[in-house]
Amino acid sequence: MNLVNSYLFLLNNVVIWAIFLLAIFCYALLLELCFLSRCSEQWQRKIHDWSGSIKIMLSSLPLLGLLGTISGLLKTFEHMALNKGFALQELMSGGIAEALFTTQLGLVMVIPGLLLFSYLRRRVASWQIRQLA
Template sequence: MPVSLQLPEWLVSGGPTMWALTVLSVVALATLISKLLQFARQRPLSSRRADALLDALERGQSPSQPGRLSAPVDRVIWQAWQQQELDDDSWEEDCLRRARQALEPLHGGLRILEVISAVAPLLGLLGTVFGMISAFQALEQAGSQVDPAILSGGIWEALLTTAAGLVVAIPALAAFHWADRTIEQCREKMQDRLSQLKILRRHHRGAPVRVAASPKTADVAHAS
């Protein structure tokens, strides 16, 4: 049995462009599933253990040792607290470095979703243009015996790729913005907890407490 008879008619009618969009949809879906699993495992919005550390320090208590830290905010805050021997400048540089290292893996796959959301509509439009050209060529070859079904059928097949491109692009764009916003919230939480830890660190070392975070610590908001 021919392969074309085993495939949906809309897929065959769309031509090579539809095949390209199908591949992009599979890649986008695989990337989204990968991000969901990664976020479920690392919990970028969680700061429970970091908050417990800060709360214990505010009460003047010795924080209990945590177990395995999977959340980026928890991991960076606890690692920063353990670097007591560093001076203030070195400590801030170390915090910034650790924050970048924690946030970098979360960006994996975002570029793929962004590119697919931009390329898919263009591919769909390109397929529509090729389909319209083929439809009008068929209409020209028909000569004086023009059958409206030739034109309408060609246009219908051509518009399939535009619809497919939007179907692929819209979920990919939504997934990209969801993941990007989640990482942004993680970055904001990390910056806030580091600022609190800096104040508590100065207090424990007997230095004057300054509420404003230094530019180096504030740079965590742009770490990626």
């Protein structure tokens, strides 16, 4: 429980929430298109309409992680400048932990989305082949 309390400060980061919300939106859309919708012309049109947007949203997850890294490091340097280097260890560890966590989160959250998107593309291709036969 003490470990959880030591990382609660991460919930105050807007970038972390943006990563979570964008990833949840992408996953919900991909899960619906991959597993909940029936293959049809309308399904294929919906995939065609959303395909570009899904790619852009997924590719923005690691970029949001990098944004969090930069903001975490800037926050660390700002605190160091304001406190003239006093309590340096506490300031550095909190800011760097936040910076590295956002990078890791952005990278980790994109992987399942890319796998689902790849599966969806294969499913569309096999449906199109069946339609031609």
